[in-house]
Amino acid sequence: MSAFEIEHLATCITAHAWNADRSRVAICPNNNEVHIFAKKDNSWVVEHVLTEHDQVVTSIDWAPKTNRILTASQDRNAYVWTFAAGQWKPVLVLLRINRAATHVKWSPQENKFAVASGAKLVCICFFEEEHDWWASTHIRKHKSTVLKVDWHPNNLLLATASSDFKVRVFDAFIKKADGRVTRPYGEIPFGDPIFEFDQCASWVHACKWSPSGNTLAFASHDSNLAVANFSSNPPTVEKIKLRTLPLCDLLYLTENSIVGVGYDCTPVLITNSNGWTYQGELDKPGTGAAATSGAEPTNARKLFQNKVDLGDTKTDTKLSTAHQNCITTIVPTKSAGGLVSDFSTSGLDGNVVQWHTKVLETKSKLKVI
Template structure:
């Protein structure tokens, strides 16, 4: 069994999302469109092009239960797409923002969603049946662009990461969406007031993710710092490690004690917890060390020719990894009970790659706890 399956679907991909049975994938080819591909045999065929946005689409999230696609864009808008009569029909979301929408995420119950923005706020959006539109309430406690959002499994808590170097946890209870008979984990916290703030990072916080149980929250920043906040204690304790890799852009728990991080190294990294969180190994080891050495020699020769002879080469250097450019998104492909057996990544090289965790364990002798 191969460790990964590569699909080259565009020149560059800024985001991707799968439907519930993984028969279709939605991608953004670094423009204002969303392309929906269907699996036909061993290849993917483009079925629909969603072109309601005016500028680059920044994020896509596909709700597995309701089969609705959520998109955000630099045009300061978000749309909820519903498949009806053979077509994807958009409904505009009333965000009321004056900067780009940077990230979107459906809540676990799919009755609301969060939109991160460059307007120093997060929109918590819910459907108003009397007006037949998606309205929003604003969380305004950020001092700079909000880069990522992620929902706690309880459907009430929302974590945000920002370019003001902080991670915050909010109570995102909405009466119209959640109803009245809801037990809130930290009591009657006013909407928009942070319950916790974490400031261990000294740079932009690119990514964050709740664990399957919701007992821990992992996040990573542009200074290659990786942290995990443990919510089994009150107040939460934070474990911080400095990675030797380039910064991580996105994170995914594959088990409660194992996290895969992706980013500028073009190689998924495994971080595990065994008496403390630590970097375990690179997950893409398809090539030999000799290939990596040849790659380094080629790069050194290219640089020397530029210095000595003024020569420049138009040919690109091929990396030894499956991804040839920054990996920007990672999402689960197959999972049962919070354990991810397969995950997919997309990057600026235009590839969507499906990784098989068990095969990676056997090939690389990785220990996934």
């Protein structure tokens, strides 16, 4: 069982992100605003409210090195916020999209970022010194809404998860931002996918690179998790049917352990030991291999099954989990040497939960305490 701390910061939270030293957290309370909370004594108080967006903010990313906040919204806009003279000042990004922006992510070197959208494309954005603005170029090879993006540790490759049932890997090299670098797959035309994975039979909600970039995990709405291994060419893909409701976001704790969050209202652990396997829930007793066989479904799943099978409409929906509704976002809060020991989750219940785990990884076993 993992230790955790719960902070109820809003009625509903669509996204959250932390600054570099974790002294502040930015959230969207399911509207057009971004609230920045700071820790005062033993409580979190609102320090700033960012109101430049016109519709619900869908994604937030806070760059740890440059201290810039990146936000995207259903209003089809993205802003880069810079802190100066005690205020957060926005710079509009020229996205040139006609549908909502769904997800944003800074590159590891923070010299560019990616914006997913409902316009069947991804914007790769970079700063133009001569014009003093953020411009973008488009990756268009998707057939439906792009739901998530994630950068490879090399700062060049970008993975996208789409509702067209596919995961793609692109070379997102931008000459103005990257300069002269060695591209891992040669001079591939911008916007052409290097790899395309169609192992999913429904929307792909999430994709995440491992710390080394050797594997890519992605989760879909049919409650499947797939892991692509790039140590061979072409990559091999291992697919796992989960016992949970669909996952919405993923995080690697180590090269061989993944935490997924979603509609079951609890983080779940999937580990690799001669094959990826579901290990159990992190905020329940009995997490581990012993919990994988014959275990009962979670309370969230029982509630759903009772409504469908029995017509149960009881209003008492108090769950025994830390979250009381779908978890939409998971981000690391403490890591060292490729091991993530602490992470935070937020969801539709308005809670931000900080999880403290102890990860033990050897050649023969992996254990999360």
